[in-house]
Amino acid sequence: DVKVTQSSRYLVKRTGEKVFLECVQDMDHENMFWYRQDPGLGLRLIYFSYDVKMKEKGDIPEGYSVSREKKERFSLILESASTNQTSMYLCASSSGQGRLRTFGSGTRLTVV
Amino acid sequence: DAKTTQPTSMDCAEGRAANLPCNHSTISGNEYVYWYRQIHSQGPQYIIHGLKNNETNEMASLIITEDRKSSTLILPHATLRDTAVYYCIHLPNNAGNMLTFGGGTRLMVKP
Numbered sequence: 494d495v496k497v498t499q500s501s502r503y504l505v506k507r508t509g510e511k512v513f514l515e516c517v518q519d520m521d522h523e524n525m526f527w528y529r530q531d532p533g534l535g536l537r538l539i540y541f542s543y544d545v546k547m548k549e550k551g552d553i554p555e556g557y558s559v560s561r562e563k564k565e566r567f568s569l570i571l572e573s574a575s576t577n578q579t580s581m582y583l584c585a586s587s588s589g590q591g592r593l594r595t596f597g598s599g600t601r602l603t604v605v
Numbered sequence: 606d607a608k609t610t611q612p613t614s615m616d617c618a619e620g621r622a623a624n625l626p627c628n629h630s631t632i633s634g635n636e637y638v639y640w641y642r643q644i645h646s647q648g649p650q651y652i653i654h655g656l657k658n659n660e661t662n663e664m665a666s667l668i669i670t671e672d673r674k675s676s677t678l679i680l681p682h683a684t685l686r687d688t689a690v691y692y693c694i695h696l697p698n699n700a701g702n703m704l705t706f707g708g709g710t711r712l713m714v715k716p
Contacts, residue, residue: 596648
């Protein structure tokens with residue numbers, strides 16, 4: 494069974510902390526994505542990557558950065574966490590030009 | 606934006622068929638209709654997709670109208686575990702990276 498694994502289900506961080514959200518997929522997928530999900534706003538794309546060391550901004554990249562040093566791993570970084578980054582963060586992957594996403598279970602981040 | 610319109614919520618009795626409608630009047634010729642669902646506290650899960658023919662898999666059936674402006678997802682025998690938010694989206698072939706969900710339909714399967 495294919496899997497996208499996010500390292501934490503729940504995180505609580507303080508304002509100003511640097512936060513790393515890790516995502517690993519075991520499907521040899523080229524594409525990986527980070528979304529955040531907020532009530533009433535649906536799923537919004539933060540960043541995506543279509544190859545190792547490649548990254549592209551999504552709809553809401555401000556306040557975030559990403560790292561893709563290995564094909565299977567895509568990290569989301571909050572350089573200085575703020576309370577408005579409290580959200581559910583979802584990682585996903587897909588193959589090549591595939592539209593089909595496999596999602597992780599999500600990380601619920603609370604910034605206090 | 607590739608927007609769809611879905612009812613905010615629906616109820617269904619356990620064991621009965623759940624029919625979830627979606628309007629996608631702005632769909633263009635090369636766009637597929639995709640359905641995902643999200644069970645509470647989990648990531649979205651792919652259900653089914655189609656272009657113009659009706660589709661069926663082990664989870665659901667997808668009925669797309671002839672003009673392709675709307676579709677219906679059918680869960681033939683809803684179980685309590687099918688309680689979730691169901692999202693309908695449409696995407697062209699070259700938009701693989703810009704998947705965006707709207708509000709979806711919250712399906713409540715009741716015993």
